[in-house]
Amino acid sequence: MTTPLLPTTTVGSFPKPEYLLTARTQYARGQITRDQLKRLEQQATTEWIRTQEELGIDILVDGEMYRGDMATYFAENLEGTKISGLVRSYGNRYYRKPVVVGPLRRPRAITVEWFEFVQRQTKKPVKGMLTGPYTMMDWSFDENYPNRRACAIAFAEVIRQEAEDLQRAGAQYIQIDEPAVSVRPEEMDLAIETMGLVTKNLRAKTITHICYGDFEQIYPKLLQIPVDQIDLELANSNFDLLELFKRSPFTKEIGLGVVDVHSHRVESEEFVIAGIRRALKVLKPEQIYVDPDCGLKTRTPQEAIDKLRVIVNATRKVRQELEVAHV
Amino acid sequence: MIFTVVGNYPKIPNAPRPAKLRQAITRFQGGELTQAELARVEGEVTEEVIREQEAVGLDLLTDGHIRWEDPATYFARGIDGFEISGLIRYFDTNVYYRQPVVTRALGWKGPITVKDLQFAKRVTNKPIKAVITGPFTLARMSRNTHYSTLEALVMDLAKILRQEALALQAAGAAWIQFDEPWLVRAKQDFPIVQRAYTVLTEGLTTKQTLLCTYFGDVQGLPPAFFKLPVGGFGLDFVTTTGNFDLLKRQAWPKDKWLAGGIVDARNTRMQNFEELERAFGQLTAVLPAQQLHISPHCGLEFLPREVAYAKLEQMVKSLRQGVPVL
Numbered sequence: 001m002t003t004p005l006l007p008t009t010t011v012g013s014f015p016k017p018e019y020l021l022t023a024r025t026q027y028a029r030g031q032i033t034r035d036q037l038k039r040l041e042q043q044a045t046t047e048w049i050r051t052q053e054e055l056g057i058d059i060l061v062d063g064e065m066y067r068g069d070m071a072t073y074f075a076e077n078l079e080g081t082k083i084s085g086l087v088r089s090y091g092n093r094y095y096r097k098p099v100v101v102g103p104l105r106r107p108r109a110i111t112v113e114w115f116e117f118v119q120r121q122t123k124k125p126v127k128g129m130l131t132g133p134y135t136m137m138d139w140s141f142d143e144n145y146p147n148r149r150a151c152a153i154a155f156a157e158v159i160r161q162e163a164e165d166l167q168r169a170g171a172q173y174i175q176i177d178e179p180a181v182s183v184r185p186e187e188m189d190l191a192i193e194t195m196g197l198v199t200k201n202l203r204a205k206t207i208t209h210i211c212y213g214d215f216e217q218i219y220p221k222l223l224q225i226p227v228d229q230i231d232l233e234l235a236n237s238n239f240d241l242l243e244l245f246k247r248s249p250f251t252k253e254i255g256l257g258v259v260d261v262h263s264h265r266v267e268s269e270e271f272v273i274a275g276i277r278r279a280l281k282v283l284k285p286e287q288i289y290v291d292p293d294c295g296l297k298t299r300t301p302q303e304a305i306d307k308l309r310v311i312v313n314a315t316r317k318v319r320q321e322l323e324v325a326h327v
Numbered sequence: 328m329i330f331t332v333v334g335n336y337p338k339i340p341n342a343p344r345p346a347k348l349r350q351a352i353t354r355f356q357g358g359e360l361t362q363a364e365l366a367r368v369e370g371e372v373t374e375e376v377i378r379e380q381e382a383v384g385l386d387l388l389t390d391g392h393i394r395w396e397d398p399a400t401y402f403a404r405g406i407d408g409f410e411i412s413g414l415i416r417y418f419d420t421n422v423y424y425r426q427p428v429v430t431r432a433l434g435w436k437g438p439i440t441v442k443d444l445q446f447a448k449r450v451t452n453k454p455i456k457a458v459i460t461g462p463f464t465l466a467r468m469s470r471n472t473h474y475s476t477l478e479a480l481v482m483d484l485a486k487i488l489r490q491e492a493l494a495l496q497a498a499g500a501a502w503i504q505f506d507e508p509w510l511v512r513a514k515q516d517f518p519i520v521q522r523a524y525t526v527l528t529e530g531l532t533t534k535q536t537l538l539c540t541y542f543g544d545v546q547g548l549p550p551a552f553f554k555l556p557v558g559g560f561g562l563d564f565v566t567t568t569g570n571f572d573l574l575k576r577q578a579w580p581k582d583k584w585l586a587g588g589i590v591d592a593r594n595t596r597m598q599n600f601e602e603l604e605r606a607f608g609q610l611t612a613v614l615p616a617q618q619l620h621i622s623p624h625c626g627l628e629f630l631p632r633e634v635a636y637a638k639l640e641q642m643v644k645s646l647r648q649g650v651p652v653l
């Protein structure tokens with residue numbers, strides 16, 4: 001199946017349906033078994049595959065029904081880690097932070113089974129989704145390695161193994177998220193170095209998602225991250241980020257975030273069309289993939305679906321304009 | 328020598344101990360608890376964290392900032408002219424805070440933290456340190472849509488927070504600490520800080536005041552930094568080695584205290600006895616122990632409660648009694 005111009009995709013996570021949230025609580029309390037929980041995770045995953053196909057999204061994701069936090073999930077599946085007590089992230093929200101307590105090792109593939117489960121059910125390409133080494137390091141306590149670089153390099157090795165296994169399983173797109181790199185511009189070189197360790201043997205298209213930061217601080221250095229595509233949030237700053245590309249051209253493919261994932265309000269098609277058109281002034285159509293700003297897991301399922309429908313419809317209209325112009 | 332904490336203390340313990348405050352806030356948000364009932368739980372938890380600080384043997388306590396949602400919002404809500412907006416990242420941490428927005432000229436509404444100090448003083452006989460987010464840091468954490476310059480905003484905040492400091496002094500705060508982590512990030516703004524602290528400390532008669540920095544060192548600040556009108560300076564000896572270098576290079580001002588943050592409050596790894604002794608030794612090499620506060624390098628909320636407790640216990644046992652812990 002060929003991918004059209006301006007392919008539509010998503011950043012990774014979708015909201016978990018009510019029955020799965022309930023089941024996760026029950027599992028945490030020991031009221032249901034691991035197998036019972038897994039069956040519901042599979043059910044929810046299959047529902048999201050159907051939904052993405054019905055909406056007409058071009059590159060699918062598994063929706064991360066089986067993951068809690070994006071760092072904790074991988075840490076739980078590695079040797080050399082444990083999970084800490086609760087720490088507060090803001091307001092009344094707490095999370096368990098991974099702790100690196102020994103040499104990191106990946107005893108077995110982590111996400112490949114889920115990738116295969118999803119790819120079996122669709123003809124469209126499915127993205128493999130990983131958390132990058134710099135972010136894993138930055139979001140963990142480290143009691144083992146001598147410094148941040150050593151810890152990030154150790155994470156890079158296990159993530160490289162996972163990425164190569166995904167490629168072997170047939171993944172044409174592998175996304176390695178680094179939301180933490182925007183926070184410490186002075187460590188950009190470390191993020192670039194460790195991403196290079198992960199992607200060096202990959203032929204699949206590689207993508208990284210970056211968010212929550214002051215991009216002016218890290219642009220254009222950001223473009224040195226050794227991936228094919230960088231996925232950025234643009235809608236929540238009203239596409240003003242595109243102004244940066246006038247000064248210094250964006251030389252990779254871009255995942256163009258066109259809807260804000262933190263707002264309940266569903267954007268209008270006009271807003272998204274205007275955003276894509278504005279992007280086309282500073283980018284070539286072949287460079288652009290269209291998606292939401294970030295993972296949609298904090299929205300309700302209906303809000304997520306409504307936002308995705310706007311993305312697909314708006315993109316189709318712009319695509320038609322481009323094709324007409326081409327003829 | 329005074330063993331103390333920089334400021335906040337983890338709000339909830341881990342199982343099997345109940346996460347009382349977390350549950351209470353959830354119920355308050357769901358309309359099941361009144362404001363007064365929530366305040367009662369905040370009081371209970373404050374007492375709990377004061378008992379923990381007593382139990383490890385600290386000499387100078389804080390109330391743990393249990394009532395603070397974050398260092399900006401708690402003060403901004405108490406000052407006229409601020410609105411509270413969306414979440415943004417707190418320095419280079421995984422923690423977020425709600426950004427205050429300056430919408431008009433700021434004004435003093437009355438004491439913000441005095442009732443917290445009074446509460447803590449009723450609960451313990453140990454001296455209490457009151458902490459104020461300093462005018463420069465509060466300004467830099469906010470979005471300014473009113474004042475024409477950063478300096479104008481900082482100066483107005485200095486006038487307002489001076490009233491807070493005077494009220495805390497009158498209410499019997501043993502120490503008053505101004506937190507200025509933003510200063511290590513924006514050293515070029517030192518002249519503004521210098522002018523602000525003249526205003527901020529005017530009329531304060533207590534000598535027991537601190538300007539506290541963390542998340543980096545103060546290397547590169549002009550010598551006038553150590554002449555600011557405060558009783559001492561809080562320095563971070565964990566994030567970088569810069570402050571150790573600085574101590575080697577220049578004499579510590581005779582009349583100032585040094586509050587040394589030598590315990591790593593951002594990682595669960597326990598430092599061993601030798602590491603702590605070595606850091607401690609570099610401080611006592613340049614000034615007498617009577618001029619020292621010893622503490623973690625920043626607030627303890629980045630750690631799970633039990634790890635925070637273990638780190639404080641290790642700090643006091645190792646360095647006061649010379650008993651190697653770990």
Ligand SMILES: [Zn+2]
Nearest residue numbers: 179211294295
């Ligand atoms: Zn994101």
